[in-house]
Amino acid sequence: MQLLQQTIQNIQSADHKMMEQARERIDGLCKPPGSLGRLETLAVQLSGITGELFPAIDKKAIIVCAADHGVCDEGVTSNPQNVTVFQTLNFPRGGTGVCAVAKITNAKIVTVDVGVKEDIPHDAGVIIKKIKYGTDNMAKGPAMSREEAIQSIEVGIEVATEEINKGINVLGTGEMGIGNTTPSAAILSVLRECNPNEVTGFGAGVGPGGIAHKVEVIHNAIALNKPNRHDAIDILAKVGGLEIGAMAGVILAAAAHRKPVVIDGFISTIAALIANELEPNVKAYIVPSHASEEPGAKIAAEMLGIEPMLQMNMRLGEGSGAALAFPILDAACSMMKNMATLEESMLLLKK
Numbered sequence: 001m002q003l004l005q006q007t008i009q010n011i012q013s014a015d016h017k018m019m020e021q022a023r024e025r026i027d028g029l030c031k032p033p034g035s036l037g038r039l040e041t042l043a044v045q046l047s048g049i050t051g052e053l054f055p056a057i058d059k060k061a062i063i064v065c066a067a068d069h070g071v072c073d074e075g076v077t078s079n080p081q082n083v084t085v086f087q088t089l090n091f092p093r094g095g096t097g098v099c100a101v102a103k104i105t106n107a108k109i110v111t112v113d114v115g116v117k118e119d120i121p122h123d124a125g126v127i128i129k130k131i132k133y134g135t136d137n138m139a140k141g142p143a144m145s146r147e148e149a150i151q152s153i154e155v156g157i158e159v160a161t162e163e164i165n166k167g168i169n170v171l172g173t174g175e176m177g178i179g180n181t182t183p184s185a186a187i188l189s190v191l192r193e194c195n196p197n198e199v200t201g202f203g204a205g206v207g208p209g210g211i212a213h214k215v216e217v218i219h220n221a222i223a224l225n226k227p228n229r230h231d232a233i234d235i236l237a238k239v240g241g242l243e244i245g246a247m248a249g250v251i252l253a254a255a256a257h258r259k260p261v262v263i264d265g266f267i268s269t270i271a272a273l274i275a276n277e278l279e280p281n282v283k284a285y286i287v288p289s290h291a292s293e294e295p296g297a298k299i300a301a302e303m304l305g306i307e308p309m310l311q312m313n314m315r316l317g318e319g320s321g322a323a324l325a326f327p328i329l330d331a332a333c334s335m336m337k338n339m340a341t342l343e344e345s346m347l348l349l350k351k
């Protein structure tokens with residue numbers, strides 16, 4: 001709890017003076033005002049986050065948080081739970097979707113076991129921070145205790161902080177956890193105070209009962225556990241997931257260290273909502289990536305007040321969309337650093 005509290009206390013609002021300076025420089029570049037669109041607003045945001053006019057965003061890491069979900073016992077997903085452990089072992093080997101994208105965008109993949117159902121060998125290249133062997137089934141009781149929920153957030157803080165201390169200057173959130181679109185939709189319907197059928201989608205594949213059964217399981221889990229809408233940790237504990245908590249921790253740690261954090265699709269955006277409930281100043285440090293096909297993703301992004309940059313019809317998770325967005329951040333920084341101002345261009349002409 002101490003680490004979480006300390007991290008939250010360290011999160012400050014963006015550097016508005018630096019944002020003004022960045023805006024001024026951008027408006028002076030040799031282009032029609034506003035013509036580089038969202039590259040401009042992104043560059044202003046990056047200056048506000050880092051407090052630098054020419055931010056360095058060259059050491060990238062996606063932190064992939066892996067955990068299992070007891071609610072899979074209810075048949076909410078068509079995929080076997082052991083895909084979580086296979087994939088967790090596959091990240092360090094470079095064989096997953098996010099690895100393929102990260103390879104071309106020059107990002108490191110950091111894999112963390114926050115709660116995979118099976119033991120991960122210590123030489124597998126995975127950081128082992130297992131809190132428990134998957135959450136409990138939220139259809140029967142709380143997914144985890146309040147202490148475990150806090151611990152999951154603190155795992156994310158610890159891993160992200162370690163990477164930042166090693167020189168990483170931009171983070172991305174990723175996850176792996178068969179079943180995790182169910183707790184994600186549950187968290188969202190609690191925060192939005194809406195019927196789960198408005199925010200529940202297909203995920204990676206629904207079980208034989210279809211989406212209707214998934215909605216019913218979520219509805220009943222909320223009715224049984226009665227999470228408190230105004231207590232994000234209570235929501236995370238009762239109807240959440242360990243990797244969702246850990247991603248919220250990654251986001252909080254990035255903000256506390258004044259580093260941008262690029263969020264991925266549906267599940268990452270839910271983690272961002274949890275982080276935002278804990279500390280609203282975190283929002284300034286969040287950079288969106290792609291618009292996931294999962295219906296709840298759009299709603300969650302709207303609640304957070306962010307607009308995804310890419311429309312790629314993706315719905316993989318793992319951090320794949322975040323990795324894909326990294327070059328846009330590079331371009332924003334390059335615009336700041338390499339583009340001449342109108343004044344500089346004129347001087348060149350006169351020579």
Ligand SMILES: Cc1cc2ncn([C@H]3O[C@H](COP(=O)(O)O)[C@@H](O)[C@H]3O)c2cc1C
Pocket residue numbers: 076077078079083087175176177178179180181182202203204205206316317318
């Ligand atoms: C082979 C495979 C690789 C994946 N990589 C990410 N996910 C994605 O799908 C899961 C969520 O969907 P649901 O809630 O329907 O189970 C998460 O693990 C998410 O990261 C995958 C899913 C599968 C099957």
Ligand SMILES: O=C(O)c1cccnc1
Pocket residue numbers: 181203204264265266267268292293294297314315316317318
């Ligand atoms: O958008 C996502 O993150 C997502 C969507 C479906 C399945 N897994 C992840």
